[in-house]
Amino acid sequence: MSKKKKTTLRVQSDNWIDPLDFKAEFPHPERPFEVDIGSGKGRFLAARSGEFAETNFLGIERQLLRVNTSGRRCERAGRENVRLFRMEGYYAISYLMPSDYVANYYFFFPDPWPKDRHQGNRLFNEPFMNALHRTLQAEGCLYVATDHLPYFDEIHELLRNDVRFEEIEAFTPNDEERTDFELIFSHKQIGRCSFRKRKERRDGVVE
Numbered sequence: 001m002s003k004k005k006k007t008t009l010r011v012q013s014d015n016w017i018d019p020l021d022f023k024a025e026f027p028h029p030e031r032p033f034e035v036d037i038g039s040g041k042g043r044f045l046a047a048r049s050g051e052f053a054e055t056n057f058l059g060i061e062r063q064l065l066r067v068n069t070s071g072r073r074c075e076r077a078g079r080e081n082v083r084l085f086r087m088e089g090y091y092a093i094s095y096l097m098p099s100d101y102v103a104n105y106y107f108f109f110p111d112p113w114p115k116d117r118h119q120g121n122r123l124f125n126e127p128f129m130n131a132l133h134r135t136l137q138a139e140g141c142l143y144v145a146t147d148h149l150p151y152f153d154e155i156h157e158l159l160r161n162d163v164r165f166e167e168i169e170a171f172t173p174n175d176e177e178r179t180d181f182e183l184i185f186s187h188k189q190i191g192r193c194s195f196r197k198r199k200e201r202r203d204g205v206v207e
Helices: 043-051 064-076 089-096 116-121 126-135 149-160 180-184
Strands: 033-037 056-061 082-086 102-108 136-146 165-168 191-197
Touching (some): 033 043, 033 089, 043 056, 043 064, 043 082, 056 089, 126 136, 149 165, 149 191
Parallel strands (some): 033 056, 102 136
Antiparallel strands (some): 136 191
């Protein structure tokens, strides 16, 4: 039995300490740059990148099988504006993403770690909020969706209480953009929220 082909869209690096210039991996690095955290099998990436061909998309996913699956899906669709990076999302954003760099982040169905003893593994916490604020460009946005409503309430409260962000209308994907996880959990209520990074004046005060 032959092995499945690896994706050619994967970002490779030998440096796991300093920020990486992800934009340099694209044919047109000057274009807007958006990041899908936990990109899974790439259903959202393939659809969104086709709809917005003038935007560069990076999918961050820690499972190699999913990285290769989503990469092949985007290759078949001819998505030159997609790249995949195999890494845990928290580390990628906190340590490898440059400052004032990302136009928009997508967080769809992050692992809720439902057991009480595992909740410290959840993606969203105060240090992660600092990393998101640092790496987002002015007026950049965060789009969140999850079927785990207690986790949604936790994320929503964390964002709503952070004065550096303002709530905007929740992002709702079209049918083609719905992730594999959303299709699986379509029978459940899904919590959605979106927030925008506030502008800062030159004196550092949030407007």
